[in-house]
Amino acid sequence: MxxxxxxxxxxxxxxxxxxxxxxxxxxxxxxxxxxxxxxxxxxxxxxxxxxxxPGLIDAHIHLDSPHALDTYAAHGVTTALDMGSVDTALIEQARARTATTTLRCAGAPIIGSVGVHAHVPGIAEVGIIRHPDDAEAMVAHRVSTGSDYIKLILEAPGEGGPDADTTKAVVTAAHARGLTVVAHTSTPGAYAMAIDAGVDALTHVPIGARLPAADIDRLATGAHVVIPTLVMMEGVADIHGVAQYFPASLKTVGVLHAAGVPILAGTDANQMTGIPVHPPHGASLHHELELLVRAGLTPADALNAATTLPARHFGLTDxxxxxxxxxxxxxxxxxxxxxxxxxxxxxxxxxxxxxxxxxxxxxxx
Missing domain, CATH: 2.30.40.10 (Urease, subunit C, domain 1)
Known part of the structure; x- marks a missing residue:
């Protein structure tokens, strides 16, 4: 710098x-x-x-150090959207930095009481929601701690995430405050739940599993965007030995784009304990753009996925x-x-x- x-x-x-x-x-x-x-x-x-x-925007990261912002800057990523952090001190330090990459943050994600995300260190204590009546207080707490948007971790019904009524209650409470709601959705069942609840942004794309045509139509006709994090899903497919299924994920992104669903570039870059894949800060967004083009976006579409579209859908009007x-x-x-x-x-x-x-x-x- x-x-x-x-x-x-x-x-x-x-x-x-x-x-x-x-x-x-x-x-x-x-x-x-x-x-x-x-x-x-x-x-x-x-x-x-x-x-x-324009400076690139990574629409899905997890920051581990304030100095990582300089790493993003050195890769041309001038804005980063953190999609879940329980380290309030880290976020405050990162927000205080100037003349480098800008950070926006969801704060602590809201999760169900069981499932893989409940075991990530530090999340369970602040993130578990057990009943729809808890939604108002949980969203209000995130507003009070400076969250720019709300992050939900959704799973298919019965797989450990918040249930449908609780999900809807969180979305309603967030929208009442003018906040965007982002949901982790890595399976078709989680996608359906997010669409039903009126979630604004769905992040991740299923590996190998198709989305029903009816749900693609609902995404295209509603006010939804998708952040597929292809870099992360490619890594997950590799470590689980199912790399042969990743081309289906690329095809899903191409189908969503062709249907008119806005696609945003995000990587899930992280160095978090308990997460098996760690896309590198900054550098991974360039690979994400390449994967988006492989999925069927034009290069111009891919650039817009990392510039104008995340700015528009996350209210970054400047x-x-x-x-x-x-x-x-x-x-x-x-x-x-x-x-x-x-x-x-x-x-x-x-x-x-x-x-x-x-x-x-x-x-x-």
Whole structure:
């Protein structure tokens, strides 16, 4: 990290990813922490035709250290959405950091009393919900501790997650406060429960199991988004010796996308005890983009899955695109990601709210 910036920089001869295509060469002004319009008095940088994309957003992580935010920044991931943490001190320290990747957080997830997630250290004490009448207090507690959205851990009926009535009560309590609800859904049964309850974002995609066509239709016609975390599901399939089923997960994502369900890029990056797969912070989002393209998204769709769409669906109105007045969260690439999505690794420069970060050396490896 180069230090917090208040100066003005005009990036000349740069081509912009505008959400659809790559524009003709133009000038983009970084004015302090935001994108400006007036190059007068600015330092000039000739990009020589390089491509500027919005800072990437990882829509599913689990932070283990405040300094991991700098790792995200060095990989061009300028916003990270934590999907469950019981370490309030860690989150407070991470939120207090400036001039690096921005963190949003769900706080402690809400879980059932049995099942695999009840055994993750630290979660049971704060996360178990036993009755619909507990929903109001649990959501209110998360609001009081600064949660930006609510995370539910859902399982298929009878497999240890909150039951249907309790799930609905949590969603109702959260929506009454204007909060988005994200649900862990790794099986078709959990998907059905989440859709029934009106969950906003469903994260993970089943391995090998198809989603019923009726549920895909309900996802497409309702206000739902899916964060498939293909990096995580690929890792789970590998360690359980069922890698041959992972292509079905890719196909599911392609079907959801073709049906019109918004797909968001998230990795489930973590270093958590009790979780068998640990996608690396920052670097794994680039692999997620590649897997999304394998699943059937165009490179432009994949870039939008990590920029405009998570910004829109998580209320991040100050980022996700390159336009005057938005945060200067920017990534300068030496190659065209619309021609080859792996070009997101060809990073020349990175800015988090106008502060320049050096790219990670592993990106060019």
């Amino acid at each position: 180069q230090g917090e910036s208040n100066h003005k920089l005009a990036i000349r001869n740069v081509r912009i990813f505008d959400g659809h295509t790559i524009t003709a060469p133009t000038t983009v002004v970084i004015d302090g922490t935001v994108i400006g319009t007036d190059p007068v008095g600015a330092e000039h940088l000739d990009a020589d035709g390089a491509i500027l994309i 980022r996700g695109a390159i336009a005057p007045g938005l945060r200067a969260d920017l990534v300068l690439l030496d190659a065209d990601p619309l021609a080859d999505i792996t070009a997101t690794r060809a990073i020349r420069k990175i800015w988090c709210a106008g502060t320049e970060h050096a790219p990670a050396q592993t990106l060019s490896a």
